[in-house]
Amino acid sequence: MRSLLLSRRDLDFLLYEWLDVESLTKRERYAEHSRDTFDAALELSEQVAAERFAPHRKRGDQHEPQFDGERVQIIPEVKAALDVLAGTGIVAAGMDESVGGMQLPAVVAQACFLWLHAANVGTAAYPFLTIANANLLLAHGSPEQVDTFVRPMLEGRFFGTMCLSEPQAGSSLADVTTRAEPRGDGTYRLFGNKMWISGGEHDLSENIVHLVLAKIPGGPPGVKGISLFIVPRVLVDADGSPGERNDIALAGLNHKMGYRGTVNTLLNFGEGRYTPGGEPGAVGYLVGEPHRGLAYMFHMMNEARVGVGAGATALGYAGYLHALDYARTRPQGRPASAKDPSAPQVPIIEHADVKRMLLAAKSYVEGGLALNLYCGRLLDEEKTAESPAGRERAHLLLDVLTPIAKSWPSQWCLAANDLAIQVHGGYGYTREYDVEQLYRDNRLNPIHEGTHGIHGLDLLGRKVSMDGGAGLRLLLKTIGATVSRAAEAGGAAAEHAAALDLAVTRIGQVTAALWGAGDVDATLANASIYLEAVGHVVVAWLWLEQELAAGDRAGDFYDGKRAAARFFFRYELPRTGPQFALLESVDRTTLDMRDGWF
């Protein structure tokens, strides 16, 4: 089977030869597991992805969900695929056995999910939103809420959504205006409009469990007054059977550039379309304490954001493999030094510029994958490391890496999709091939779950300064340990270690210069560039890690890893030089720009 989705060989290398995921089976939580059970889950995921998800990727794009005035129509292949997926248990791969999960390590669960992303993000979004929703309720919901809503989600009978944004409140959640009025009986009635709700309305499942951010009147202003509610599409009776329709009305569908298979909606809560219990408003159930809604969301945010980055990587990876396949089979032209125009044409993979594009794409997608799985491994450490210090260390490192794990693949694995189009030439620009859709699908990732700019502010404005800079120090120290090992290894790795060591020094200097500027607006003005530069250093580090893991083992696969590491250090890491110089100067060009000058 040549699925052109991900490389299982690469996954095995990263999981087993680099991250030593097998050692997790020594931990109590994963004691029932073994490499065999990990492999079985990975194989099952690949199979479902290749056989059930990938075949309708193009059709899902060409026939996006339509609202006929009554129902949202979705091509039947989506439900068929999701029903098969529900039967596999993959949705609950990382969850506790007590709720019916496989209790796999987060890093393995993430690798499983990657196959579905690579195969068909439009269809995969429904279960992934459901997983995020379920994880949040497992962490913060009451036992009754878990029984009523989470269990059916894990069985594949209910699907979940996340309702954060509103038309006037996208990046700025402080400005959410949906209000939740207490009814005195422990329930609330919600009124407001929610925008960009993926999976917000459909007939794919018996019910849709909306998690809704809203403000209880009288609470504090801004983000501190936001609470979190469960608002089901259909009310659930005490025995779990479906009751009345809740007052959630579909106000419109958004028609997107890509990711078209996922229905994206504008929902009106409490507009009066339905009157459950004869009263106005959408019935909602508070999750946890009032006014702590955003904190609960953020608690799950690292995982969600690492997941977005993983999705971006998967799409980039699929694009890269498609381009590679095309480059190996498309004859066109002759070497630059060839003289005979009647000699046979060569496959384009023999042209240096095509190799450059493919190597760049390889370095991006395999670098992105290493970053995602490294963060997945940290999630496991955060949860199961033997010492509290180990768990704290993982938490801190994950916190500082999260904006990078979300944003770097969203930028560079998208760049891999762009290169995949370019490798295909005119064919890549047509919808007869797959790569333009993969690009369009991936273009969402730098926007949702916090835009690129938001993550720049998160990294520079919060993550590197929190705890007196402890997170950044830990990251730089961790990179430094790799530098030391590589310096001892000698050869190309030592050469790369020297370059990485300089870059680490630069991060320290530049961060100090930025935070020494004494003007927070100036410090943060180029936060996106800081995010990009630090991200490139982090991925260079992970390439050095991979180079060390490959060591001097023989074989094409390891030669490829060494070549891609070399590429990243020669072609990519040097990009950070001018970025650090700009940052260090605390440049005010953008700050000083005025509206009228545009």
Added chain:
Amino acid sequence: MRSLLLSRRDLDFLLYEWLDVESLTKRERYAEHSRDTFDAALELSEQVAAERFAPHRKRGDQHEPQFDGERVQIIPEVKAALDVLAGTGIVAAGMDESVGGMQLPAVVAQACFLWLHAANVGTAAYPFLTIANANLLLAHGSPEQVDTFVRPMLEGRFFGTMCLSEPQAGSSLADVTTRAEPRGDGTYRLFGNKMWISGGEHDLSENIVHLVLAKIPGGPPGVKGISLFIVPRVLVDADGSPGERNDIALAGLNHKMGYRGTVNTLLNFGEGRYTPGGEPGAVGYLVGEPHRGLAYMFHMMNEARVGVGAGATALGYAGYLHALDYARTRPQGRPASAKDPSAPQVPIIEHADVKRMLLAAKSYVEGGLALNLYCGRLLDEEKTAESPAGRERAHLLLDVLTPIAKSWPSQWCLAANDLAIQVHGGYGYTREYDVEQLYRDNRLNPIHEGTHGIHGLDLLGRKVSMDGGAGLRLLLKTIGATVSRAAEAGGAAAEHAAALDLAVTRIGQVTAALWGAGDVDATLANASIYLEAVGHVVVAWLWLEQELAAGDRAGDFYDGKRAAARFFFRYELPRTGPQFALLESVDRTTLDMRDGWF
């Protein structure tokens, strides 16, 4: 009228305040013209673009041409717009009065066309292909061919195409296999398949004049055996009236990522669908001499490639203006230093990161426009400079600049479209807004008329080494003259001049190192990076030119030019540092990469 297509103020600045286009009216060819006639043509173009082309841009994308088995169906707005355009004479803006043209300077004609590109490339492609076709025939066709085919094209009755590629011969035109058999009566019969033919079949015009590259049996192999033929869809009788249907069959439509309004076809010539004159083959008429077809094509290539770059700029420009408009009107969030969450939200243009994206886009699209118009001005110098030396100088400079004029806007004005999506956030990702289509439309430009990689080889492999390096020397000397003027001007311009001077020195050093490598494959391995680095230096130069043209004049417009110049020198030119270092090392990473290692 707020058309959000291009800035007329910017066009006026570049044409009149910088390029002194008015002085061209002193030349005999343009003696009938004045700034008034230039302005009238520009205004007419803007009006047709805004009123006739832009309104169906989205509809043309959503309802792309369909083949119903009999006819290619195109939405009626396209023909309506093209009929209006035909009545304006803009199609023949740059052509001789003797053939009914306006005989405007090339630079002014190009500025006129920009409006149509910015408004609707899908519709504009039909006349632009016709113009390219007509220009080629005016240069190389016989008087009879001009009368029979060109005049009806300029009247808007016939449309033209360019039939170069074949399924097995895209970038590698040496491998064209369409054959043209002489009939002994001066006509030929053509047999073969042509791929990617824009405007290849439709009912928008009375006839379609295909210009077809084909090989006459017995000719030399490779590109030296290619001849050029006129192959009309419908044969034309001696009196100009339509005759028999020629044997050109539509074999399929390509469905593209963008540029959807333009029908793109696979055409079979001489497959036997029709038998004109009762004989097999598509009737073709040789243009000029046998075996010189590619030379004729290349003769027109500078103009065509500058035109592609101009189209890319126009799309980027429109995206930038849409993003600017959105950023000024979308309230979201508060300044980084703001503390009160209940203060009103600010328009996003007040956020530094949004200003950074807009400034970047401004520096790309205004830089691209300066590059396009500078090249347009060179076309005029090439044609009308008073001394032969002046004409030769313009020709040489244009030759070396052409790959950059094609590729730089295709890369960076596309980047402006990407930024325009990002500025819009989630809205930019929807088809309810315009920016995602502008991105998709523009994504073609790095592919057609020679891919990015082909232009890298053209620049480094041919243009900078031809005539013993005369073209590159001339370019660097021309940039050097600007450096001198800016150094004298002092202030920010002098600071920028110093940076540019270093970059110019680097181009010389790096080019010498590359050509001193003694291994043509190694020299050319990173030609695309060479193209990008030299391109950025060239645009930095043109920003310095604009800064000098702005001088110390007061007003928002000039402040904006100075700010964008500063941005380009601080944020953009430094990217070339690592590129030059990599090139200078004659890195072999990509060359040494093996197929099996991927």
